[in-house]
Amino acid sequence: MTSTLTTPLPSPLSFIDLRAQRRHLGRAIDDAIARVLQHGQFVMGPEVAILERELAAFCGAREVVSCSNGTDALALVLMAKQVGAGDAVFCPSFTFAATAEVIAWFDAVAVFVDVHPDTFNMDPASLERGIAKAKQLGLKPAGVIAVDLFGQPADYEAIEPVCRAHGLWLLCDAAQSFGATYRERKVGTIGCATATSFFPAKPLGCYGDGGAVFTDDPDLAAVLRSLRVHGEGADKYDNVRIGMNGRLDTIQAAVLIEKLKIFPAEIEKRNAIAERYNAALADVATVPRVLSGCRSTWAQYTIKVAPRVRDRIIDELKAQGIPTAVYYRKPLHQQPAYRHWPTAGNGLPVSEALAQQVLSLPMHPYLDEATQDRIVSAVRAAIGGGTNTGR
Ligand SMILES: Cc1ncc(COP(=O)(O)O)c(C=O)c1O
Incomplete structure (x- = not known):
């Protein structure tokens, strides 16, 4: 048997x-x-x-x-x-x-x-x-x-x-x-x-x-x-x-x-998580940059990866139980409802490139460090050891 x-x-x-x-x-x-x-x-x-x-x-x-x-x-x-x-x-x-x-x-x-x-x-x-x-x-x-x-x-x-x-x-x-x-x-x-x-x-x-x-x-x-x-x-x-x-x-x-009472503490936690993510992922992906003297609320934590590997990374993370999201797969000037409208005159190359590169990871104030570490390890493994910085 x-x-x-x-x-x-x-x-x-x-x-x-x-x-x-x-x-x-x-x-x-x-x-x-x-x-x-x-x-x-x-x-x-x-x-x-x-x-x-x-x-x-x-x-x-x-x-x-x-x-x-x-x-x-x-x-x-x-x-x-x-x-x-x-x-x-x-x-x-x-x-x-x-x-x-x-x-x-x-x-x-x-x-x-x-x-x-x-x-x-x-x-x-x-x-x-x-x-x-x-x-x-x-x-x-x-x-x-x-x-x-x-x-x-x-x-x-x-x-x-x-x-x-x-x-x-x-x-x-x-x-x-x-x-x-x-x-x-x-x-x-x-x-x-x-x-x-x-x-x-x-x-x-x-x-x-x-x-x-x-x-x-x-x-x-x-x-x-x-x-x-x-x-x-x-x-x-x-x-x-x-x-x-x-x-x-x-x-x-x-x-x-009621939620406003805990909001300042939640913003602190979101920033602490973003800092940990940044430190753990900066060598394998392009991590988000916050302007000097500014503070984000991290509605999304969004990295950039090479376009050719993004869907594979998404699938591998999904198999590990880690949800991701892509905001946004198509810039508005390429959407059917909006593409007849004028653009600033250079074709908006950055928006078009970002739509291929961005990948948002789980982000909320109740992500404990063990869970953050699980996400980081899975992302690092899926990206494959520092070869796809999306730059
Ligand atoms: C940038 C931006 N503007 C406007 C809105 C619209 O907000 P609501 O969904 O509350 O109408 C959203 C919602 O996701 C948004 O992300």
Whole structure:
């Protein structure tokens, strides 16, 4: 009689472990939701105003307008800025579709700009080329949506002078970066406004859809508050402008109030994990670079590997129970819905190259060191000992 010895398969890991966070929070969220069920003010209940105050205190913005999701947060600002036909709005191509989608909602033209190969964020030289291209096409340059990709703020000290020189407003798409810092400035205090998302997988996420706009401009905030409730005036049956239904549910605000309490500690943990990953992987892959004086929230930890081996690495890690993700396999200027729109004039080679190279590893604050080490060993083994740096 023969016996077959089989090695047990390693248990699969989570890419983002929301259950671990829930365990850490104990009954806090259950109790917060129960309180909303008790008072019954499901729309614009007291937790919404409390959350807005606490978010403002957290990041230092004068005004916070919570809303339905990160896409609507962007759209509310474009609505307030009265973006319309003939306007050009500049945004990176290497981003999530929502950044450009909202530009189309208002019949404006998105002009796609390239990104920097190290930070994945908007390249100011490409922005200049995009502005020239828009003018050639007879469009009116209106504003810029810079994206803080994967949790790192864009290089605002380089982008702001370009905006000023051309009279453009700057909207920060901080869907992935709320909680991050750009030199002395916290995300939420840069540009004319900042939009974020509280989608569950974001660094600060609720249990459904949610978002917020941050601004230091009280007049803009007043318009945003009106737009979020169908353009209300003195009350919601007084309509002074065209708006939308863009409110944040009270239950989601209650969840976020509890999660905000542990958010600073979670940001510390994310940074510690990123540092360990960097130290352990820098010799086999291109690890992410954070600008000096800046702090990322590590919505994603993204390495670069050689394009020819990326899918093999993904498969080998999957077989080891290690999930990965590719953000983004196609830059927006190559997507069917967006490819008719202009690009900054050089074909956006960095965005196209990154789409072939990037690979995001599991990242969340509840990854213990043993699990990090398991991920690192598997990644090193899959890459094959330092031959594929993706440079
Ligand atoms: C860069 C960026 N902008 C906007 C959004 C839209 O946020 P939401 O999904 O909350 O609408 C996302 C969401 O993933 C995003 O990553």
